[in-house]
């Protein structure tokens with residue numbers, strides 16, 4: 001494997017996530033970008049969409065032009081509902097081929113819940129159990145067993161990284177978790193103006209979907225693997241900035257547990273994870289440090305009530321929340337150094 005370069009195709013290369021993927025992969029020492037696919041702008045150079053990109057990259061092409069025998073890995077960065085149909089066609093025919101899907105198509109194990117949240121019928125139900133939902137820090141030991149990796153949602157990445165160790169170690173009350181997340185508008189993709197028709201979009205802040213945001217489905221699923229008793233309220237907001245997510249997570253610590261114990265538990269859990277930075281307790285936190293990085297910064301702070309703490313978790317939605325984590329998953333999947341192309 002030492003001099004070999006993985007041959008990569010990207011479906012959805014011209015979207016916000018796709019362009020970040022192209023940017024990261026074009027600098028990755030063990031990668032050759034072979035096909036950059038979309039449905040529009042065929043034959044055009046990709047750098048016209050993003051000044052960071054080199055002029056020498058492949059031109060935009062259709063997915064049906066890809067020579068699959070020559071590709072090792074397909075990243076799918078498409079709107080929800082497209083990847084399951086594409087993977088279904090390729091999975092059995094090309095047994096060498098691996099997939100990293102950045103949409104929600106393989107995140108939800110129960111296809112009925114997928115249909116309820118995403119309003120789409122799943123056409124590759126048999127493949128859902130062959131896929132792995134992978135927050136990279138949490139799935140390192142088993143990721144090489146899978147050909148389909150489901151990259152988690154951006155909000156759930158910021159939230160689960162902060163909460164998973166504390167739930168696992170039973171340091172907090174399970175039925176009293178309130179999550180207030182703020183995201184830049186790139187989270188809605190390049191057609192954000194069609195998706196959100198709010199007045200003064202781009203200069204104002206909006207709360208949306210407090211009842212049933214789609215990302216609650218994958219968080220419910222993953223938390224319930226640890227305990228069926230977990231209850232959380234999740235309220236996302238759009239803020240007038242392009243990229244970045246800040247999740248403020250209000251928790252009730254268990255009796256006798258100190259803030260130091262909570263910070264210590266997080267530090268120990270992530271002691272070998274280069275991208276997770278656990279800050280000193282009571283450090284104020286924003287997205288500034290994490291933009292354009294694959295890092296997640298986490299800070300635990302006291303509130304005016306002894307038992308209540310707030311945990312701040314900051315990521316870049318397009319990097320650790322999407323393209324960066326997908327590259328990290330790829331590195332793990334192909335037994336490359338986890339941080340390669342990401343530092």
Ligand SMILES: NC(=O)c1ccc[n+]([C@@H]2O[C@H](COP(=O)([O-])OP(=O)(O)OC[C@H]3O[C@@H](n4cnc5c(N)ncnc54)[C@H](OP(=O)(O)O)[C@@H]3O)[C@@H](O)[C@H]2O)c1
Pocket residue numbers: 011012013014015016017018037038039040041063077078079080082102103104152153154186187188189190191317318321322
């Ligand atoms: N934005 C985020 O922060 C974020 C974070 C985590 C996960 N995700 C997920 O990642 C995926 C991509 O998100 P995004 O924000 O990059 O979306 P986007 O900006 O809307 O880009 C979508 C891309 O898919 C292509 N495309 C659309 N329909 C297609 C089809 N039927 N066949 C092939 N290509 C098609 C588009 O190209 P054309 O315009 O040429 O059709 C474009 O390149 C979504 O599933 C999203 O939920 C996004």
